[in-house]
Amino acid sequence: MKPISAMALLFVVFLGALFIYVSEDIPDFGDPYSPANRYVNLHISIDVGADGLEDSLRAGVIPEELSSRIKARGFPSPSETEYSVEEVEGGWDVLIAKEELLYPEPEKYYFLKEEEEGNKLVVYRYSIPVRWEEKCEEEIGVPNMVTAGLADYRGYDTLGETTVIFTAGIAVILLLRRRGKL
Amino acid sequence: MNGKKGKIWEENVIIETITRLMVPFIQIYALYVMVGTEGAGGGFQGGVVFAASIVLFTVTFGISKGRKRLPESWNAALNSLGLYLYAGVGLLCIVLSLGAAQYLNYAALPLSQIMSPAHTRALMISDVVEVGIGLTVMSIFASIFFDLAWKGEGKKNKDKNKGDKEVQE
Numbered sequence: 099m100k101p102i103s104a105m106a107l108l109f110v111v112f113l114g115a116l117f118i119y120v121s122e123d124i125p126d127f128g129d130p131y132s133p134a135n136r137y138v139n140l141h142i143s144i145d146v147g148a149d150g151l152e153d154s155l156r157a158g159v160i161p162e163e164l165s166s167r168i169k170a171r172g173f174p175s176p177s178e179t180e181y182s183v184e185e186v187e188g189g190w191d192v193l194i195a196k197e198e199l200l201y202p203e204p205e206k207y208y209f210l211k212e213e214e215e216g217n218k219l220v221v222y223r224y225s226i227p228v229r230w231e232e233k234c235e236e237e238i239g240v241p242n243m244v245t246a247g248l249a250d251y252r253g254y255d256t257l258g259e260t261t262v263i264f265t266a267g268i269a270v271i272l273l274l275r276r277r278g279k280l
Numbered sequence: 281m282n283g284k285k286g287k288i289w290e291e292n293v294i295i296e297t298i299t300r301l302m303v304p305f306i307q308i309y310a311l312y313v314m315v316g317t318e319g320a321g322g323g324f325q326g327g328v329v330f331a332a333s334i335v336l337f338t339v340t341f342g343i344s345k346g347r348k349r350l351p352e353s354w355n356a357a358l359n360s361l362g363l364y365l366y367a368g369v370g371l372l373c374i375v376l377s378l379g380a381a382q383y384l385n386y387a388a389l390p391l392s393q394i395m396s397p398a399h400t401r402a403l404m405i406s407d408v409v410e411v412g413i414g415l416t417v418m419s420i421f422a423s424i425f426f427d428l429a430w431k432g433e434g435k436k437n438k439d440k441n442k443g444d445k446e447v448q449e
Binding site: 239242249250256259261263268270 | 318322323324359360362366367370383384396398399401405409410412413416417419420423424427428430
């Protein structure tokens with residue numbers, strides 16, 4: 099066997115293994131709490147029994163320890179901006195007013211949930227579709243959610259797609275429109 | 281074909297009449313798909329439907345008549361006009377807000393002094409961005425179709441109307 103064939107075989111095997119791994123990792127279809135649909139585990143946890151934790155959360159204040167650990171992971175820290183905490187079923191919503199020019203409303207950002215095993219309070223982050231679903235019509239005013247996302251939230255993507263089509267057309271013009279030249 | 285060598289295209293009253301009848305309706309439907317944001321669709325779909333009407337016209341009446349309806353100069357201009365519209369609105373957002381807003385943040389346009397930011401976004405998306413996408417897609421698809429179908433006619437046959445019905449060697 100030539101070395102290049104062995105390399106190719108190895109590459110195909112690795113690719114197959116990757117596909118199998120990814121397909122095993124996909125959450126069940128329609129699971130409302132799967133990362134793609136609802137929220138993503140940040141793997142930041144704090145003991146429930148810490149003194150005054152529940153009281154401070156009920157009062158709408160996030161403990162310094164949690165916010166500093168969130169910041170250490172590279173996510174926007176609640177303590178730096180305006181935020182509010184709301185108690186909902188099963189946990190607490192953290193609404194952050196992001197420093198954007200024309201999106202001043204606080205948006206759902208973190209979710210604190212009590213884990214059933216181990217008496218820990220775990221931090222989750224809301225995924226993008228939550229905001230898309232809940233605030234699309236209010237922010238963009240287009241009744242069609244797909245069009246709103248296509249041209250506003252994903253405006254750069256659509257600009258790139260249009261550029262791809264434009265480039266394809268120019269390539270065809272360059273290759274086929276010779277008119278006797280060459 | 282008719283067995284006659286050299287005659288590859290001939291008039292067909294039924295096809296021509298149906299095409300004349302259908303093309304305006306297809307184009308109105310394409311504009312409806314392209315511009316509105318209430319229904320399904322968008323710029324890409326509307327542009328493709330519009331290009332399909334041009335392709336139908338060209339297939340029926342021959343490439344010279346088709347090119348007369350969408351001349352090459354217009355086609356070349358429209359190719360990039362749509363993209364300029366889209367990218368220009370994005371750049372206008374930066375310029376008119378004096379650098380405060382992001383690229384493609386439509387609500388930063390001064391139009392939002394008159395109406396709410398949400399309505400400004402809706403107006404820009406439905407009437408400028410989607411139309412820009414549709415223009416580019418329509419003219420690019422028509423351009424690709426004409427380039428693939430073109431066989432150098434009009435260069436040999438000086439009479440263009442006659443050249444449609446004669447075979448090209």
